[in-house]
Amino acid sequence: MKADPAVQRRLLELADVDAELARVDHRRRTLPELAEIAEAEKVVQARKDAKVANETALGDLDREVKRQEKEIDAVRAREDRDRALLAGGTVNPKQMTDLEHELTTLERRQATLEDELLELMERREAVEGDGQHAGVELAKAEEALADAANRRDHALADLETAWVRRTDDREKLVPQFPEPLLGLYEQVRKNKGIGAALLRARRCGACRIELDRSAISRISGTAADEVVTCDECGAIMVRTAESGL
Structure with missing residues (x-):
């Protein structure tokens, strides 16, 4: 030739x-921001999962707290009824003895329930604190992801400018051969x-x-x-x- x-x-x-x-x-396909974004997306997803898990745990505790409070209210109502019967003077000696025994049992039961409720509230407070921390960590992860995506977009824009310019140069050169x-x-x-x-x-x-x-x-x-x-x-x-x- x-x-x-x-x-x-x-x-x-x-x-x-x-x-x-x-x-x-090659630069488009190997931008360091691409790997950074992939890793940041994993972190964001993990933080979201942690937040959902925390919210689920908090919801479970809230339901348990309400159940416990309802049971305490029931015990207190039963106790108030028994005391009212005792105070009314309309019960016979045997009924009085049974009521006094039941009151003692109800007091112990109420104390136990209140201790359990206090423990639940403490657990809830700890879980709520974990949730706040999870929210902060999620916000940080999302910010890091957004920053990496922004840097990727700027880098790609610069590369696109170079690509367009050199493609134009090529189109002008090719007809000469x-x-x-x-x-x-x-x-x-x-x-x-x-x-x-x-x-x-x-x-x-x-x-x-x-x-x-x-x-x-x-x-x-x-x-x-x-x-x-x-x-x-x-x-x-x-x-x-x-x-x-």
């Missing part, structure tokens, strides 16, 4: 543009990543391998408009005064 040496040299401009586009694409040369360049770039590179000091600029004597001899005897490729990586090697031929 033949192509004007000046056109071949312009391939280096296209290769530079493609290299930058590749870097932008004959189809066979461009086709070869695109094929090599698709398979190897670099379509063309400068042959400098007898070394391929794509794979960085120094050419042996036989390759140098062959290329030296090739016409300037002949397109030569690297035997190792297949990239188009653009020859200039720096090639060392």
